[in-house]
Amino acid sequence: MKTESRLEKVLASGNLAVTSECGPPRGALPDKVREKAEMLRGYVDAINVTDNQTAMVRMSSFAACVIIKQMGLDPILQMVTRDRNRLAMQADILGAYAHGIDTMLCLSGDHPYFGDHPQAMNVHDIDSIQFVQMVHQMREEGKFMGGGDILNPPKMFIGAAANPFADPFELRVARLAKKAKAGTDFVQTQCIYNLDKFELWMKGVRDRGLHEKVHILAGITPMKTAGMARYMKNKVPGMDVPDEVVDRMAGVPKEKMAEEGIKICVESIQRLKEVKGVSGFHIMAIEWEQKVPEIVEKAGLYPRPENL
Amino acid sequence: MITAERKPLEEIVASVKPFQRILLVGCNECVTVCAAGGRKEVGLLASALQMHFMTEGKTIDIKEITLERQCDPEYVEELNVHMDQADAVLSMACGCGVQEIARRYREKPVFPAVNTKFMGASERQGVWAERCQGCGDCLLGLTGGICPIARCSKRLLNGPCGGSTTGKCEISPEVDCVWQLIWDRLKALGMQDRYEDIMPAKNWQTGRGGGPRKIIREDLAE
Numbered sequence: 401m402k403t404e405s406r407l408e409k410v411l412a413s414g415n416l417a418v419t420s421e422c423g424p425p426r427g428a429l430p431d432k433v434r435e436k437a438e439m440l441r442g443y444v445d446a447i448n449v450t451d452n453q454t455a456m457v458r459m460s461s462f463a464a465c466v467i468i469k470q471m472g473l474d475p476i477l478q479m480v481t482r483d484r485n486r487l488a489m490q491a492d493i494l495g496a497y498a499h500g501i502d503t504m505l506c507l508s509g510d511h512p513y514f515g516d517h518p519q520a521m522n523v524h525d526i527d528s529i530q531f532v533q534m535v536h537q538m539r540e541e542g543k544f545m546g547g548g549d550i551l552n553p554p555k556m557f558i559g560a561a562a563n564p565f566a567d568p569f570e571l572r573v574a575r576l577a578k579k580a581k582a583g584t585d586f587v588q589t590q591c592i593y594n595l596d597k598f599e600l601w602m603k604g605v606r607d608r609g610l611h612e613k614v615h616i617l618a619g620i621t622p623m624k625t626a627g628m629a630r631y632m633k634n635k636v637p638g639m640d641v642p643d644e645v646v647d648r649m650a651g652v653p654k655e656k657m658a659e660e661g662i663k664i665c666v667e668s669i670q671r672l673k674e675v676k677g678v679s680g681f682h683i684m685a686i687e688w689e690q691k692v693p694e695i696v697e698k699a700g701l702y703p704r705p706e707n708l
Numbered sequence: 709m710i711t712a713e714r715k716p717l718e719e720i721v722a723s724v725k726p727f728q729r730i731l732l733v734g735c736n737e738c739v740t741v742c743a744a745g746g747r748k749e750v751g752l753l754a755s756a757l758q759m760h761f762m763t764e765g766k767t768i769d770i771k772e773i774t775l776e777r778q779c780d781p782e783y784v785e786e787l788n789v790h791m792d793q794a795d796a797v798l799s800m801a802c803g804c805g806v807q808e809i810a811r812r813y814r815e816k817p818v819f820p821a822v823n824t825k826f827m828g829a830s831e832r833q834g835v836w837a838e839r840c841q842g843c844g845d846c847l848l849g850l851t852g853g854i855c856p857i858a859r860c861s862k863r864l865l866n867g868p869c870g871g872s873t874t875g876k877c878e879i880s881p882e883v884d885c886v887w888q889l890i891w892d893r894l895k896a897l898g899m900q901d902r903y904e905d906i907m908p909a910k911n912w913q914t915g916r917g918g919g920p921r922k923i924i925r926e927d928l929a930e
Contacts, residue, residue: 563870
């Protein structure tokens, strides 16, 4: 084992891993964090805590991770290169590890343009691949990016994002290869609605043996309404929602839409379980965390492995 | 070149309002090429200001002059003969020109009439786009001659983010995804395998991160 990460242990055991996420509140509301995380207890192996997602200010991922850790659960510290330079990032990684946080996700982050502070300067001192390299070097060599020695180096299990649906598609496998080369242990993918395209990407991944270097957790997001499906199709950059999915959501009465969304999501998991190289699922139920247990159970991913 | 755009007239009016005699100084270099602060724009702004103050029942004296290069002390000296008759200077040069005047004429207030934008190139008639951020350590040789520092919204050095869609950046369909451009170019050059070399974290010391920069050429410096 490279780390103490529970997620690493689950993946190493050969079980399909399950992660989900909590968006921290837009206020100093620790109970809100606890409430969301509690819904996931026992149903997931680790909980991603987003870092100012969609470039909106929220409680810091680090602080929310500490709250979740204190509940005896396993948070995944998300961190974006948009808001911090290399000094601040490394400082927070030391701090997080000192609080027992041992798993993180390295991202570049949504552009401030999309958020509530479009006036903000985006930092991007380093990019997401250099970020992975940095955390990897901290763990493996016990050295800061600047070369200095770290006392008690943080041993982070290192995650990154992968979007098989963004363009240029032909570069997407190479991009994963680059993330693997940088030292990524696992990736969580963009929400998958176009399963055919995902499988095509996975074929490219397997052809290069990348699934043996990096654990791939397939991203799943249940749709609540046909409106949400249309929004994701048309408005969210890098999202691929086929017409069939939108039509299927729109084809049921309004009060049945949520149920249909869960059904689509469970069917997707069932199909993706059969895809060689998929090591687990990352279920992002945006402001709908209470549905995660139901999805996990219906998808046959419950109970979660114990005593690893 | 350095690109600029003229400030809104109201802002310029507010800055020169307290003064009677204005020396309006253009520049014959970059701002002329990007039609922001050359001889022609100096003339247009002078007229616009005269008209504006006339409607307010006020007259002001505007002396128009366009220097060969406003960021060069040698040419700025040409303003000497006019300075005594000016209460304030309004500069249509980039920020470098404005500062050169401020440095040379310490007692004279100087106001910018343009917003300096970026180092860029002309894409077509009337359109300029950013090309360089002056990082001080050019990496264009590695990226097919296309700069991800200046042209990626997230300054990514190792490939496109997850928001690249049909060749466009996630922030706007008007913005090209620079990594799509770089990838297409690497392919055209048969250099695709270059893509998987990890570009290490940038040393920003050669750029603005190292503080205000200066070039000293011992062979030329006096």
